[in-house]
Amino acid sequence: MSVAFELIEAPYPYLCAVYRCRCGATEMRHGDQAAVAPVGWRVDQDDEDQPRAVCPHCAALADAAR
Numbered sequence: 001m002s003v004a005f006e007l008i009e010a011p012y013p014y015l016c017a018v019y020r021c022r023c024g025a026t027e028m029r030h031g032d033q034a035a036v037a038p039v040g041w042r043v044d045q046d047d048e049d050q051p052r053a054v055c056p057h058c059a060a061l062a063d064a065a066r
Helices: 055-064
Strands: 003-008 015-020 025-029 043-045 053-056
Touching: 025 043, 043 055
Parallel strands: none
Antiparallel strands: 003 015, 015 025, 043 053
């Protein structure tokens, strides 16, 4: 799974969503934005019906290959 929700231990704990692309790119969202994919990122379902994040660079490469 490339979208993980994690509780960050800080003075004021909050929920974060960590988006990880296969290429290694990562982006973190927190608070009200945790459920919204970062700008330019796509979240698709993989073969096991799990969320799979794709960074803008990899998304552009995939679109060009079509």
